[in-house]
Amino acid sequence: MRIVIAEDLLLLREGLVRLLTGTGHEVVAAVASAPELEAAVAAHRPDLSIVDVRLPPGFRDEGLRAALAIRRREPRTPILILSQYVERVYAAELIADGNGAVGYLLKDRVTALDEFLDAIERVAAGGTAMDQEVVRQLFARNSGDRGVAALSAREREVLGLVAQGLSNSAICAALTLAPASVDKHIGNILTKLDLPPARDSHRRVRAVLAYLNQ
Amino acid sequence: MVRRAGRAVAHLVTSVVAGPFVFAWALATTLVSGLLSFTYLAPPVFLGATWVTRRVATVERLRAGLVLGRRVEAPYGPAPRTHLWRRGRALVREPATWRDLAWCVLALPSGLVGLAGLIATAVDLGLVLAPAWLWSVPNPYLPAAVDWMFNTVGGRFVLTVAGLALAPVAWWIVTTLARAQATVAAALLEPGPRQRLARRAAQLADTRRRVVDAQAAELRRIERDLHDGAQARIVAAGMTLALAQRQLGGQPAGAEVATARRQLDEALAELRRLVRGIHPPILTDRGLVAALAALAGDAPLPVAIEAGELGPLSPAVESAAYFVAAEALANVVKHAGASDCAVTIACDGDLLTVEVRDDGRGGADPSGSGVDGLRRRVEALDGTLSVTSPVGGPTVVHAELPCGS
Numbered sequence: 055m056r057i058v059i060a061e062d063l064l065l066l067r068e069g070l071v072r073l074l075t076g077t078g079h080e081v082v083a084a085v086a087s088a089p090e091l092e093a094a095v096a097a098h099r100p101d102l103s104i105v106d107v108r109l110p111p112g113f114r115d116e117g118l119r120a121a122l123a124i125r126r127r128e129p130r131t132p133i134l135i136l137s138q139y140v141e142r143v144y145a146a147e148l149i150a151d152g153n154g155a156v157g158y159l160l161k162d163r164v165t166a167l168d169e170f171l172d173a174i175e176r177v178a179a180g181g182t183a184m185d186q187e188v189v190r191q192l193f194a195r196n197s198g199d200r201g202v203a204a205l206s207a208r209e210r211e212v213l214g215l216v217a218q219g220l221s222n223s224a225i226c227a228a229l230t231l232a233p234a235s236v237d238k239h240i241g242n243i244l245t246k247l248d249l250p251p252a253r254d255s256h257r258r259v260r261a262v263l264a265y266l267n268q
Numbered sequence: 269m270v271r272r273a274g275r276a277v278a279h280l281v282t283s284v285v286a287g288p289f290v291f292a293w294a295l296a297t298t299l300v301s302g303l304l305s306f307t308y309l310a311p312p313v314f315l316g317a318t319w320v321t322r323r324v325a326t327v328e329r330l331r332a333g334l335v336l337g338r339r340v341e342a343p344y345g346p347a348p349r350t351h352l353w354r355r356g357r358a359l360v361r362e363p364a365t366w367r368d369l370a371w372c373v374l375a376l377p378s379g380l381v382g383l384a385g386l387i388a389t390a391v392d393l394g395l396v397l398a399p400a401w402l403w404s405v406p407n408p409y410l411p412a413a414v415d416w417m418f419n420t421v422g423g424r425f426v427l428t429v430a431g432l433a434l435a436p437v438a439w440w441i442v443t444t445l446a447r448a449q450a451t452v453a454a455a456l457l458e459p460g461p462r463q464r465l466a467r468r469a470a471q472l473a474d475t476r477r478r479v480v481d482a483q484a485a486e487l488r489r490i491e492r493d494l495h496d497g498a499q500a501r502i503v504a505a506g507m508t509l510a511l512a513q514r515q516l517g518g519q520p521a522g523a524e525v526a527t528a529r530r531q532l533d534e535a536l537a538e539l540r541r542l543v544r545g546i547h548p549p550i551l552t553d554r555g556l557v558a559a560l561a562a563l564a565g566d567a568p569l570p571v572a573i574e575a576g577e578l579g580p581l582s583p584a585v586e587s588a589a590y591f592v593a594a595e596a597l598a599n600v601v602k603h604a605g606a607s608d609c610a611v612t613i614a615c616d617g618d619l620l621t622v623e624v625r626d627d628g629r630g631g632a633d634p635s636g637s638g639v640d641g642l643r644r645r646v647e648a649l650d651g652t653l654s655v656t657s658p659v660g661g662p663t664v665v666h667a668e669l670p671c672g673s
Binding site: 063065066069070072073076077107108113114115138139141142143146160161162164165166167191194195196197198199 | 492495496499500501503504506507508509510511513514529532533536537540543544549550552553554558561562565566567568569
């Protein structure tokens with residue numbers, strides 16, 4: 055996979071490059087600021103951009119803003135946002151266009167290598183990768199929601215993984231459940247949340263996230 | 269002692285000489301300013317006259333300081349750099365202007381009283397120096413008892429002795445009068461006790477605000493330093509461990525490396541909690557209103573945000589306002605059993621108000637530890653925090669913070 059990295063801290067930029075090249079990916083550009091990121095994405099048209107939220111010149115949320123700007127111009131450009139902290143609001147802004155191919159993860163998740171590699175594959179393929187911390191915040195704000203309250207403990211667990219963007223098979227593996235029972239749980243969840251059944255797992259993830267963010 | 273006497277005499281002499289002039293100046297400026305007060309000439313004339321009066325008063329403060337042996341402070345406030353009329357009005361309102369003028373008027377009688385000291389000095393000096401001059405003055409009709417003192421050489425030396433004996437009395441009169449003059453001048457020309465307290469209070473408020481601002485800036489710096497330093501290093505170490513774990517594969521050491529990696533994750537989670545508690549990153553990123561909107565959006569009940577135009581806020585005020593709303597909202601979620609909540613934030617002139625109102629069951633303890641911490645924080649900024657929570661609701665947390673530009 056051809057990847058562009060935008061991270062202002064040299065230590066982390068180098069670490070990411072090492073990690074990605076060490077796992078068979080190609081880093082076509084590693085930049086340190088938001089304007090450089092926009093230029094690099096335009097020049098290289100990468101399969102994925104991995105972007106830090108806080109970038110120069112302002113060291114606020116320039117990375118996120120640049121990502122949103124890039125996706126306004128090229129709606130399906132796959133972008134994975136990494137951050138030292140996660141805010142539900144930022145996640146909501148990222149998924150608001152409904153196009154998928156976005157991810158928002160804590161930087162720590164990079165160190166759980168297999169899951170991280172899985173997440174970047176998913177985003178590059180048009181899917182979604184939401185941090186479990188974002189999902190926790192989503193659940194907290196929906197604790198009073200009727201649909202969510204109607205879910206069983208197991209269904210909630212499955213919903214959490216769906217919201218993170220995991221595929222059925224990944225959910226099976228994570229919860230050591232049979233594919234059929236995962237299907238059943240997902241069917242129940244969609245019914246209880248009053249969401250239309252969707253075969254396409256990417257679209258399902260987006261519907262679930264949109265529901266939890268409304 | 270001789271020096272003190274010299275200073276005292278000099279003070280008395282200058283007082284007598286300057287008194288009439290200063291008095292006349294006060295009279296003239298008062299008359300002219302009064303007559304011109306209905307014309308456009310009033311401000312420049314009044315400003316000019318006051319400028320001169322202040323210079324005169326400055327000299328008087330130096331003179332009084334020499335006699336009193338201490339510095340006599342000037343009471344003037346800072347002059348506003350605005351329109352002439354406003355500067356004139358500010359001067360009229362300043363008590364020091366009128367106290368200066370009062371001293372100008374008193375300078376004349378005060379100088380005249382000082383004349384007594386000068387006469388005492390002259391008489392005593394005359395006695396001491398009697399042998400040198402008394403022979404030249406004819407004194408034919410003196411009573412016999414004192415005749416010999418004036419008209420014989422020996423007698424004149426007796427006068428010298430008497431003069432020397434009376435010198436301490438003259439010294440006392442001179443220094444006491446000079447001190448009295450200087451004390452009156454200082455009392456009028458120095459800042460009064462009220463003004464001194466007001467000045468001190470303003471100074472303390474200023475330094476406190478600077479301390480609070482510095483603390484807020486410091487917390488921001490710590491947040492940034494953690495972000496770029498410790499947190500980044502821990503993530504980098506985690507990346508290295510992740511690669512190592514991959515290379516070790518199924519070897520027993522792989523499990524140990526995986527544990528180390530998880531422990532680093534826990535350290536990061538802890539740091540994140542810490543950072544959120546001292547300065548939430550979204551406040552840095554997007555400002556107060558967006559941070560409050562994020563808080564509202566994360567709450568499990570509908571929270572309406574009403575925000576007016578806030579303008580620039582100091583970091584201390586911003587973060588205090590944020591934490592007031594955050595703590596109040598957390599309490600609404602935990603205790604109120606509310607179905608609706610509204611956060612209002614507005615800046616009216618130089619007062620920022622934050623209000624969190626819910627429709628819950630009320631009965632909140634207004635002196636709980638969380639509220640108490642917030643109150644201390646708000647009061648450090650000269651603000652106020654009130655909690656009203658009658659049983660049955662509604663609960664209203666209301667904070668007012670000065671946000672003077």
